[in-house]
Structures are given as C-alpha cells and as structure tokens.
Amino acid sequence: MQGVAQVINPVDGGGRRHAFSSAVLALVATFAAAASPIPLYNIYRAEEGFTNFGISMAIVTYSVGTMTALLILGRLSNHLGRRITAIASLGLILAGCLLLLNVHDIGTLLTARLLVGLGTGLASSSLTSYIVDAAPAKPEWLASVASSQGPMLGLTVGAIASGGLVQFGPWPRELIYLVCCGLLLLSAVLIMTSSETAAPTPGAWRSLRPRVSVPARVVHLLPVAAAVFLATWATGAFYQAFVPALVEDQLHTNSPLILGLVFAAYMAPSVLGAPIGGQFTPAGAQRIGMVTFLAGMVGIIAAINAGALTMFIIATVFAGAGQGIAISAATRGLLNGSTLVDRAPIFSAIYLICYSGATFPSLISGELSHTFSLPQIALGYGGFALVATLFTLVAAQNPGSDTSASTTSEKLAEAHK
DSSP states (O other): OTTTTEOOOOOSHHHHHHHHHHHHHHHHHHHHHHHHTGGGGGHHHHOOOOOOOHHHHHHHHHHHHEEEEEEEETTTHHHHHHHHHHOOOHHHHHHHHHHHHTOSHHHHHHHHHHHHHHHHHHHHHHHHHHHHHSSSSSSHHHHHHHHHHHHHHHHHHHHHHHHHHHSSSSSSHHHHHHHHHHHHHHHHHHHHHOOOOEEOOOOOGGGGGGGOOOOGGGGGHHHHHHHHHHHHHHHHHHHHHHHHHHHHHHHHOOHHHHHHHHHHHHHHHHHHHHHTTTSSHHHHHHHHHHHHHHHHHHHHHHHHHHHHHHHHHHHHHHHHHHHHHHHHHHHHHHHTOOHHHHHHHHHHHHHHHHHHHHHHHHHHHHHHHTSSHHHHHHHHHHHHHHHHHHHHHHHOOTTTTOOOOOOHHHHHHHTTT
C-alpha cells in the first residue's frame, strides 16, 4: 500500500526491549509533565487571582491542543517514523514546561498548556504506537496495558511529585517544572538511541489532512469504547479543574501534597486495575470496570456532601480501579488484529475521544461554575457516569462478535474517516 508505514523490527531482542522501555518511559514523562501544574492551581488562585473558570479553561486549552495534534498529526509517525515524531512531541512539552516556570497571568498559563497539549497529542499517537510495535509478544495484554495505562502512571507520578516538591522543596513554583524538563530530555536521548519500528514513507504532507479512522472489523466496538473513554476522562478532567478547590473548600485542607495524593488516588489504581481486566474478555472487563467506576463515583459524591476526606479518597480509589479495567479492555478490543499501519490512526481515534471527554464537559462545567456549586457540578459528572455504565452493560461486545455484513462495516469505517 502506497504511503503507509513499513515494518522495521528492532535488530534483536535487546533492541526491542530498549525501544519498548524507552517509549514507555517517554510516555510516562509526557503525562507527568501534563499533571505537574495540578497542585499549583490553588497557589495560582491565591497569589495570582485565577478563578475556577480560568483554571477550567487551562484544562480546555490543553485538551484543545491535544485534539488538534491528534486530528492533524495523528498519522504522521507512519510516514516520518516513530522516533522523530516522538522526539518532536517531547520538544513541544519541554517548551510548555519552560513557559510554566514564570506564570503570573492567565495568558501565560493558557499558552503553556496549549504547547503541552500539542506535544501530548503527538505523543499519544506516536509513543503509544511505538510501544505496541516494540512490545513483547507475551503476555498478550502487555501492549494494551502499557499503552493505555502509561498516561495514568505518568499523571500519578506527576501529581504526587509536584505536590511533594511544592510543599517541601525549594522554589515551589518552579522546581517541578525543572524536574520535568530533565525527564523529558532524558526520554528524548533514550528514544534517539532506540531502534526504529516504522520505516519513513512518502505522504507526510497528505497525512496532515484531518481524518480519523479505525479498521472496519472493530467499528462495532466504538460506541461502547467511546462511552468508557468519555465518562472516565471527563472525571479525570474534573479532578484536574475542580478537585483542587473542592479539597480546600469542602474537605478542608490546602496541602499541595494532599491534593497531589487525591489526584493520584484516581490515577494510580487505574494502572493496577488494568492487568485485572486482562483476565476477562474485553466486553466482560468493560462491564466490570464501569460498574466499579460508577460505585466509586457514588461514593465520591456522598463524600463531597459529607465533607469526609477519607471517604473521598477511598471512593476515588474504587473509581480509578474501575476506569483502569474498563479503559484497558476497550483499548484491547480496538487493537485486536491491528497491524503496524493501523496503530497510529487507532490511537489517534482513541485519544481524540478521550480528550473530547476531557474538553467539552470541562468547558460546560466551567461556565456552570458561575451558577452552581462544586458539589452540584460533581453530581452532574455522576449522572454522566451512570448513563455510560448502563450503556456499557447493555451494549458491550467482544472483537469479532459483530454479526453485521462486511459491507455495512466498511461503510461505518468510512464514516469515521
């Protein structure tokens, strides 16, 4: 096929392992940098006068940058190779972190988050594809877990490290960004010394035409996968935009470390829950994961209204574990039978849906924050989780279980291009 990536396997087992581990580290560093401002948001509120609306717009700006990169640059690694696009993504995030060293107005914060979002979007397609290309054949679930949960691990590490450094380290507004810069540079060096897995091919400029596609054989999995991605990532964005204020106002603590730990309590169990989902079929794991996620959301809403921090963290752990099971299972289903050429477009589609879940609810919630209280906004997110869970219970399917004609699948595939 003209203009698509050709397979290059790392020269030996050691080269393959190095490429895999380097790509995983780079993906974790990418999302650690993305999470690093979260414990600082209350400081920006107190010292610079930023509002809840302004902070939610920072989340929206980041997500818009990510979606733009996914739409335009999502297939670029098929043509330029995984390494060069991965390094370019790390460079964009590095530029954003450098801007964050001097945040004194909302414009600087929004610009920095836009750059980080653009870099994260490019990394979401190139690094995740690189991980799947280089992943060991056994265990079979490792590629989907590493690619889907690497971001969650990065968000966890970034939030906890940022909270600790802000509270106990020198230069509380700068140190975490300097650490992230160091990690990004290290990741770039490791990627440069890794084996390429996709041969450069012509067509890079044509690939910039916005288009999202998934193979016809897994189109029937998209509706439930979208429900999973939208609901869980919307809640993750809620934790970034509103939980800093909730922790301070409703749960009565302004500790940056506690704030980082609360956010990590949502993300870390996701990483631990993902291998659990590997023990079930994709459809079964999505159902189990979303029921667990919904139970956690009910507990979160109850804890907010009761002002109970301990209960809030326990419920957050349940929601996080549920999202890990469900997200990795949905990703595993969409990757079923994928080729090297399929992977970058599939991950672009996955993350485009994910960041839509982060963007549009945050935009709506930011506007509603002028009128409704944060507990009321949390209740709205709970309603979203309920609808997504019910839909998953009814409609979840396994790869290959679609009984529709192949011509119909092909038409559906074209509709997503």
